[in-house]
Amino acid sequence: MDKTLASGARKCWFDSSRAHNNMINLEKLQKALSDQKPYRLKQAYKALFKDLISDWDEATVFPIELRERLNKECPLDIKTGEVLEDKDTIKAKIILNDNLAIETVLMANTRGRNTVCVSSQVGCPMGCLFCATGRMGFKRNLSFSEIINQIIFFARMGKDVDNIVFMGMGEPFLNYDEVIKAMRMINDKEGFNIGIRHISVSTIGIPEMIERFSRENMQVNLAISLHAPNDKLRTYLMPTNVGLEKLFESIDLYIQNTKRKVMFEYLLIDGVNDDKECAQELANLMKKPLYFLNLIEYNPTGTKFKPSSEKNKKIFKDVLIENKIQFTERYRFGQNIKAACGQLIVK
Numbered sequence: 001m002d003k004t005l006a007s008g009a010r011k012c013w014f015d016s017s018r019a020h021n022n023m024i025n026l027e028k029l030q031k032a033l034s035d036q037k038p039y040r041l042k043q044a045y046k047a048l049f050k051d052l053i054s055d056w057d058e059a060t061v062f063p064i065e066l067r068e069r070l071n072k073e074c075p076l077d078i079k080t081g082e083v084l085e086d087k088d089t090i091k092a093k094i095i096l097n098d099n100l101a102i103e104t105v106l107m108a109n110t111r112g113r114n115t116v117c118v119s120s121q122v123g124c125p126m127g128c129l130f131c132a133t134g135r136m137g138f139k140r141n142l143s144f145s146e147i148i149n150q151i152i153f154f155a156r157m158g159k160d161v162d163n164i165v166f167m168g169m170g171e172p173f174l175n176y177d178e179v180i181k182a183m184r185m186i187n188d189k190e191g192f193n194i195g196i197r198h199i200s201v202s203t204i205g206i207p208e209m210i211e212r213f214s215r216e217n218m219q220v221n222l223a224i225s226l227h228a229p230n231d232k233l234r235t236y237l238m239p240t241n242v243g244l245e246k247l248f249e250s251i252d253l254y255i256q257n258t259k260r261k262v263m264f265e266y267l268l269i270d271g272v273n274d275d276k277e278c279a280q281e282l283a284n285l286m287k288k289p290l291y292f293l294n295l296i297e298y299n300p301t302g303t304k305f306k307p308s309s310e311k312n313k314k315i316f317k318d319v320l321i322e323n324k325i326q327f328t329e330r331y332r333f334g335q336n337i338k339a340a341c342g343q344l345i346v347k
């Protein structure tokens with residue numbers, strides 16, 4: 001990914017003077033409390049993230065005048081569009097203050113954990129061929145506050161959220177500073193207090209950002225959307241591919257700096273990247289310590305691509321097993337409500 005796009009993306013903020021009050025604005029809250037003693041902000045965070053208040057009148061630790069002022073300057077509504085539920089998955093459209101919208105997803109797994117899959121951008125500039133979000137184009141980055149609102153929304157539904165994945169709409173590392181700020185708030189004892197190892201970020205692979213992330217000293221899990229074992233195929237599927245050599249150099253540096261494992265995500269797409277040769281090339285790439293492979297079933301996104309057949313999947317997995325490559329397979333959730341990987345889109 002070239003830096004021009006990264007910095008260009010950062011410039012796309014909306015004009016807050018023309019904004020509506022569709023969601024909680026944490027930046028405004030910080031500003032509104034800047035003339036108060038520091039403990040007031042802590043009290044406000046407790047009221048928001050733990051007590052899950054939706055009106056400042058419920059924050060009885062605050063004097064009435066302060067509650068009234070906060071209700072005016074920083075209201076606590078979160079405006080949503082369609083909210084769809086399918087067994088273990090809820091997908092919600094959240095309306096931003098400039099009336100753009102994003103989708104966010106909650107998944108409950110069998111171990112009783114609730115994971116929120118947060119979006120980090122409105123749309124995405126990366127244009128991966130298999131992804132519905134990529135077809136939307138790019139509108140702007142989300143602020144850390146807009147990322148946090150997605151979690152507050154599900155917490156207010158009574159969901160015990162204990163896992164966060166940055167795998168919704170957008171490329172998180174193109175919105176690096178706000179994503180890191182959101183991660184710190186999610187992990188903060190004064191924030192959501194979710195364990196840092198229960199936070200994951202998935203990136204298409206922007207080498208300079210992976211290197212920067214390796215110096216953050218954060219034990220957040222890193223996943224790379226690989227999806228192809230050679231540059232020809234990867235550039236076809238993901239036009240912003242920087243080249244596997246450069247990508248893997250940055251990943252190896254990340255492992256060297258952090259001693260943490262890296263998860264490689266590989267969508268199995270019928271007749272595109274699921275033959276024996278691809279499996280062998282992938283196995284050759286994965287033969288390194290701390291590399292872990294996750295095979296993902298492709299979710300139809302209205303493109304020409306289809307999920308791999310059972311026969312192809314078996315052949316593919318047999319090659320990996322012969323090569324002693326350990327892998328996991330991701331369960332397909334939320335497909336009925338188009339909440340699965342790569343299916344998020346707002347019209």
Ligand code: SF4
Nearest residue numbers: 124126128131134170
């Ligand atoms: S797969 Fe990820 S990086 Fe690619 S277009 Fe979709 S959201 Fe963007």
